[in-house]
Amino acid sequence: MKKVIGLLTAVGMMTAPLAQAETVTVSGSTSVAHVMEVLAERYQQSTGKNVEVQSTGSSAGIRAAKDGTSMIGMSSRNIKPNELTPKTQKIVIARDGIAAAVNKANPVSNLTQEQISKIYRGEIKNWKEVGGEARPIVVVTRENGSGTRGAFEDIMKLQRVVNGHKVTAIAATAQVGNGNGMIKTIVANNPYAIGYISLGSVDDSLRALSVNNVKPTDANIAAGDYQIARPFIALIDQDTPQNAKLFIDFIMSKDGQRIVAEEGYIRVQ
Template sequence: MKKNFITALVAISSITFTGASLAQDTISAVGSSSVTPLMETFGEVYSKAHPEIFVEVQGPGSSAGVKAAKSNTADLGMASRELKDSEKEPELVAKVIARDGIAVVVNPNNEVKELTSQQIQEIYKGEIKNWKEVGGADKPIVAITRDTASGTRGAFEDIMDLKQKVNGQKVSAISQHAQVANGNGALKTSVASNPYAIGYISLGTVDQSVKALAVDKTEATISNVKNGSYKVARPFLVLYKGQPNARTTEFLQWMESKEAQQLVDEKGYISIH
């Protein structure tokens, strides 16, 4: 009886030890839905080489990513725009892990192939309301934007000068009649299903379901973002406050490596090297 009891204890200890040896440390990354697909890829590849690490990614938006980094509620914040002056703090570190263009997209059946920055601005302000005003069909334009927490929207507004002052405060100049989509995926789906819609998404997420327009006679391509001729572009940032723990520091260093930056290029974004 005693022998059986000891054997059972050994077995339980063995199971407990094995379970502990398989336990994973989690690195949490919270923020931009544009950065999320790239961060998920980083996490999957990194975990294959480091099975003791699991990278947990959530994409509620860039503003949430900044808050998560500042409050240390996540190991890493993610943002797809430059930080606002009001968000900057001495201990808050922002590292560029990739760059991305913002593609202005329409339905593939839309005959319009290019717009000027001025035309895009006027469409989103609600001043141009019909496609015939920009060389398209005689149909109302359905402008689709992102929610106010979106880094893509923040970058798009800055680049396209879609900000206005109200009572001394800078606010969005995008028309309140514009439809709002939560995330790149939702906006792309909306444009793909409406022949008269227009929207803007991460260049890295453009596929055959939508058509990217040339802006100011420049095609929305990776090479044009790299050479600076396509101006609708922004950084992908990871954020942290203070000194990260050892596992997060190693992951941060890996994201800047040749291996990780090759993944950036493969996914249709722009590497930092």
């Protein structure tokens, strides 16, 4: 009997790693995770293969792909050359706009990029300066390491150089929210707040502003007219297991890209 138990234990120990190996692990950007979770669910339904998606932030996702702790990394910001290895492959799976969003009670419907930058720098502090009520602006930003924040700072020129290093130019008084969900909650509950979130995460709890008189729509982003936009990137190592590569193939397929569009993002093919 002991021999049988020992044999079963040994078999279990041998098959456990195989079961884990069959699961595709994905981690990184909370913005990309929004659509990646849907893609993973549809992929599992059609193939029976497991995909685990974790929202850890773009910087963490890039590191995970680089050091092999995840089969696939996710980033919603551009990636620096020193963050990759020669074996790392970058695949743009979708494109997304970043919406400057306000409370639905706010009468302001359009801002210029310059006005938004000045608001985040703390140079414009009251809504009356941009056509709103005479109320202080409550500035809300994402946490450090967020791909959305990184892309927003880059596009809006919200960085400065100190002692040879780039640092944020966003006012220290800005409130910080972790993830699109928290930004939405803060803005939806404060009529004088402004935040920025993935366009695909915008819902009827708040209102996305036009920027430079251009609405944040898929068509305007695809045409290049709406300027606050960024790629959604999947990162894999060339030695990544085949099951992870098959999941990427699904994402880039006609069915996968249709799901991308259904979730409010812009397909890349």
